[in-house]
Structures are given as C-alpha cells and as structure tokens.
Amino acid sequence: MVPTTTPTASSVTASAAQALFTSLSTGSGIDTASLVSSLVQAQFAAKTDALTQKSTAISAQISGTSTLMSTVSQFAAALKTLATGGTLQTQPVSSNNNVVTASALSGATLAGLSSSVSVSQLATGQSSRTTVPVTTRTTALGTGTLTLTLGTATYSSDGTAMTDFHAADGDPITVNIVAGATSLDGIAAAINAKNAGVTASVVTDADGSAYLSLKGATGSAQAFTLTATNDPSGKLAQLNVGVGATGTALTSGAQNAKLTVDGVAVERGSNAISDLVAGVKLQLTGTSNTAVALTSTTPTDALKSSITDFVDTYNQVLKTLTEQLDPQTGPLRGDAAAQSLLRTLRALTTKPILTNVAAGTPTTIGEIGIKTNRDGTLSVDDATVARALTNSPDAVEAMFAFSTTSTNGLTAALNSISLSTSSTLYGLGASAKRYNDQASAVAKAQDDIATQSDAMSTRLTQQFASMNAKVAAYKSTQSFLKNQIDAWNKPD
Structure with a gap:
C-alpha cells in the first residue's frame, strides 16, 4: 500500500500562490472558491496539523489509561471471585x-x-391440617377474624394434639378474612401475607376436596395456635389449631435439635x-x-491451579502495561502513574502479604514458588510450591483467602493496587482527568481555528469577488477602446 502524506504548510502556501498567479495571468475567469480555499488552508495548515497530531496522541493516552485501569480492576475482581468461591479454602x-x-x-x-x-x-416445625374436608378449594366459608399466636407448646404422646401452650411476648397476629376471599385459597393467601413464620397452603385429594395445611418454622419456640375470634358463620372455627381444637390434627410438633x-x-x-x-x-x-x-x-490441587492462573493473568497484565510504556511507541511512556503501577506490580513478589505469623512462615508469594524472571514476568517454581503446600499449607491458603476486615493476602494487595491505580488524586484516574482536560483544550483550539477559517474565507471571497468585478470592467473598457482604435485605423 502506498502511504498517504499530509500537505505541509509550505506546500499549501506555494499551491495557493500558484493558483493566484495563474488566475491573474488570464485576466478573467478566476476560480475564486478554489483560490480562497487554498489561501485559507495555507494560513492555518501548520496549526491544524499540530493540533491533529496532539489530539491523536491524547486520544491514545486516554485509551491507554482506561485500558490499564480496567485491566487491573478485572485482575483484582477475578482473584476476589476465586477467593470467595470456597474452592481454595480448607x-x-x-x-x-x-x-x-x-x-x-x-x-x-x-x-x-x-x-x-x-x-x-x-429440629422440626409444627405442622397441622384440617380434618374436615371443604367441598373445593374455592368454596366460601365466611368472613371473620383469625388470630395467629406464636409460643411454646407441649403435645400428646402420639404428637397429634396440643396439650398446653404458652404465648411468646409480643402481640398476636390478626388475620382478617374479608368478603371475596373467604375460600381456603383466600384464607391461605391472607395468612401468608402476614409473613409471621407460618406458611399456609391448600391440599386437595383425589375427589377435589380441600384441606388447609399450616407449617411453622423449626424450633420449640415456633409453636403456634390459630383461633377464629370473629366468626359469624361459624365455619372458620373448623380451622382452629391449639389446645382442644377438633377440626385440625397435628402432623408434627415444634421442637429443637x-x-x-x-x-x-x-x-x-x-x-x-x-x-x-x-x-x-x-x-x-x-x-x-x-x-x-x-x-x-486442604485443597492442594486447587491452590496449585490458582497459583498458575495467577501467574498467567499477572503476565497478561504486565504485557498490557509494558506496551503502554514502550519507550518508542507507548502512549503512556511518560506517564508517572503508569510507571508507578509498573514498579508496584514488580514488587509484588517480594512484598509481605501476611503479617503476624510464626517465624519461618512464608509471607511473600515469592516464598511459595512464584518467581520473577529477568524480563519481569512471573513463573512457577513447582518444587517450591510443593514444599510450601506440604510445610505451610495454612500460609498458602491465607495468601489466597478473602476477608472484608484483613489486609492480608493477595486479594487485599491487588484491591489496594486497583484503588491506587484508579485514584483521581495521584493514580491513572488523575492522568485520565488530565488527558481529558487536554483533549477539551485541543478541541476548543480546533473550534477556534474553524471559526477563524470561516471568517477569513468570507473576507477573501468578498475581496476577490470585488476584484473580479473590477477586472471584468477593465476588460470591457479595453475591448471598447480596441474596437474604437481599430475603427479609426480602418482604411476608408
């Protein structure tokens, strides 16, 4: 492919001058639009070219900071996900x-x-069901009020009846059964809407007859009674659960483990x-x-695999970072925050990430078999890893463990690096803000040049239009005089 070139300011100026001389030599028919365009381009070519190059460089810097912040953040998040998954924990x-x-x-x-x-x-929860079937689950029983009370209970030897009940502190729960919702389905929905720890459901047999089933939470303190306290039709009483209730039977009692x-x-x-x-x-x-x-x-195999995965991911992050910092082509080669990130990552193998441990316990990832190569990449020393997992499995596990309160471990270290990297005070976040401000300044300068170009174009167009008119007038006069002279000199 043949490379394209951008005209320099001098070449644009020469082109504009040539267009002017060519047009004037003809004495008429000047291509005003082309001439004005060439002159305006010549006037602003150097500034426009400089701003375009600067804008391109800044865009690459903005993209670079975004890429690095995202890469480091994803690295930290991936390690956190691994640590919280439980597969690396004893x-x-x-x-x-x-x-x-x-x-x-x-x-x-x-x-x-x-x-x-x-x-x-x-531990079991108290369960009961009605013993008298209702024709269907949608058959209306009647309006009224059911009172649900939680507490402790004793039961008959066969567990089918409640013999004593002591209500817990607190008010009973009132369940209003209103018109339009007096079927077993409606009553179950009203009880469940209270979220009182008792779940109601409707069970139908092969004939379609319906029964109300109630189940409480496990534990001896979760026994319950259900009493119809306002029952004009007398039909809600068959749902009563408690001492002396005849319309329901218990299928299990509330008891502790x-x-x-x-x-x-x-x-x-x-x-x-x-x-x-x-x-x-x-x-x-x-x-x-x-x-x-x-x-x-101890999940030895999972820890070995995680060490390898960590090294592979670290090397990918390092590759991205070194590309951005390449002395010749890296858009962030002069960025202090990116340089600081590189130094921080390279120090990761020697920085203690476990504190307050017994003497002789590994405290750095270098001591558990993650070594730094001459080019800065990491590799795994299998023999050292095996030795660490044999002699200090707790330390290896702790390095990959996650905690919301501790600053120990790789997860905490990478999270700290990620936060520092994105800092808008001193990290790449600050660099990104600076580059965005510079991009805004360049965009404004480009807008200013566009405004100035438009103004110059308008002015020159008006000037050349006036000149063109005068030249045309002069040529008209010249033609008239020539014709007159020719007439005078014409032989009689």
Whole structure:
C-alpha cells in the first residue's frame, strides 16, 4: 500500500500562490472558491496539523489509561471471585453425611479441625391440617377474624394434639378474612401475607376436596395456635389449631435439635448451625447413636491451579502495561502513574502479604514458588510450591483467602493496587482527568481555528469577488477602446 502524506504548510502556501498567479495571468475567469480555499488552508495548515497530531496522541493516552485501569480492576475482581468461591479454602469433612454435613464459613481457618458431633433429635416445625374436608378449594366459608399466636407448646404422646401452650411476648397476629376471599385459597393467601413464620397452603385429594395445611418454622419456640375470634358463620372455627381444637390434627410438633458437640450437650432451633464449631456450618440431616467425626482437608490441587492462573493473568497484565510504556511507541511512556503501577506490580513478589505469623512462615508469594524472571514476568517454581503446600499449607491458603476486615493476602494487595491505580488524586484516574482536560483544550483550539477559517474565507471571497468585478470592467473598457482604435485605423 502506498502511504498517504499530509500537505505541509509550505506546500499549501506555494499551491495557493500558484493558483493566484495563474488566475491573474488570464485576466478573467478566476476560480475564486478554489483560490480562497487554498489561501485559507495555507494560513492555518501548520496549526491544524499540530493540533491533529496532539489530539491523536491524547486520544491514545486516554485509551491507554482506561485500558490499564480496567485491566487491573478485572485482575483484582477475578482473584476476589476465586477467593470467595470456597474452592481454595480448607474444607471440613464429615464421617457420616447422613447425620451431619459440614461446610466452611467464609474466611475460616480449618487446618487441623477435629471435632465430634452426636445428634439425638432433629429440629422440626409444627405442622397441622384440617380434618374436615371443604367441598373445593374455592368454596366460601365466611368472613371473620383469625388470630395467629406464636409460643411454646407441649403435645400428646402420639404428637397429634396440643396439650398446653404458652404465648411468646409480643402481640398476636390478626388475620382478617374479608368478603371475596373467604375460600381456603383466600384464607391461605391472607395468612401468608402476614409473613409471621407460618406458611399456609391448600391440599386437595383425589375427589377435589380441600384441606388447609399450616407449617411453622423449626424450633420449640415456633409453636403456634390459630383461633377464629370473629366468626359469624361459624365455619372458620373448623380451622382452629391449639389446645382442644377438633377440626385440625397435628402432623408434627415444634421442637429443637438436640446434639452433643465435643461432649457438650446443646439445643438449637434450627438444623443449620454455625455457632458450635468455629468456622464450620453444620447441617443436621439425621440422628445416630454413633458420634460423627469432623476433620478437614486442604485443597492442594486447587491452590496449585490458582497459583498458575495467577501467574498467567499477572503476565497478561504486565504485557498490557509494558506496551503502554514502550519507550518508542507507548502512549503512556511518560506517564508517572503508569510507571508507578509498573514498579508496584514488580514488587509484588517480594512484598509481605501476611503479617503476624510464626517465624519461618512464608509471607511473600515469592516464598511459595512464584518467581520473577529477568524480563519481569512471573513463573512457577513447582518444587517450591510443593514444599510450601506440604510445610505451610495454612500460609498458602491465607495468601489466597478473602476477608472484608484483613489486609492480608493477595486479594487485599491487588484491591489496594486497583484503588491506587484508579485514584483521581495521584493514580491513572488523575492522568485520565488530565488527558481529558487536554483533549477539551485541543478541541476548543480546533473550534477556534474553524471559526477563524470561516471568517477569513468570507473576507477573501468578498475581496476577490470585488476584484473580479473590477477586472471584468477593465476588460470591457479595453475591448471598447480596441474596437474604437481599430475603427479609426480602418482604411476608408
């Protein structure tokens, strides 16, 4: 492809002069538009060319700062996502998932976990259903008021009836059953709308007959009664739940989970428990006379993979940064914030990212097998990684762990770098603001030149139009005189 060239100011001026001389030599028929265009272009060519080059350079700088800020931000976000996903965290292991399963809480350190759990009773919620069928789920029962009360209860030996109830502190919940919503569907919707911890649903049998089912939250403190307190039709009373209720039967009672953790007997209102074994969420799934052992396992393979992924991503970020800082072609080669970012990234392998650890514990990513090459890129020393995962698995895990309160770890380090990079006071954010201000100034200068060009074009057009008219008049006079002289000299 043949390269295109931009006319220089001197060549444009020469072109304009030549056009003028050519036009004047003819004495008429001047191409005013072309002449004016050439003169105006000659006047502003140097400034226009300089501003165009400056605008192009600034646009590249703006694009460069945006690219770097986005790249670093995405690097930090990707590492955070990896750290919060749980795959890099030591996980608890249950010896019997049919009794209890275990999962790690975010940020927990579970190396060396050793606990035992025995479960004698699961937490259940009170459940009831009506015993007298209603013709259909849309059959109207009648308006009135149902009162829902939460508390504790005792039940019959077979668990089908409530024998005693003690209301909890607080006001009962009033459920108004209004005209147009007196069917079991309407009543269930009215109860659910209260969000009181009791869920109502309608169950139909094979004949289409409908029953109201009520289920409470788990725990002995979540028992409930339902009483028709305003029942003009007398039909709402068949929905009563509580001591002496005849229209409903209990299918389960409200009770706590009972378990023993490391020899200590405890009760909880839920089968999901996070406050008994440090850093572990227990999910009770069954009962057993045999204790369940809780231990832990370190995700060695996942950590190895993450180290490799980190190195690969770092090298991609470094490549983008060094391209922007190339001494010959980089648009940000003179940008102090970009240079500072490069120094910060290169120091990452030697900067301690773990504090308050035992002597001999790795504190930098360089000490766990991430080494810096001569060209600044990173690589993985597999032998050092393997040794670190064997001797200091907690430290390696901590480097990749995420915490909202700690400044330890790679996630915190990269987040700090990302924030510094985007700072509008001293980072690339400040550079971007400066370049945008410069771009605005160049755009204004270009607008000013356009205004001046228009004014000059108008002025020259008027001047050459006047000149053209005078030349035409002179030529007309010249023609008249010539004709007269020719007539005088004509032989008789």
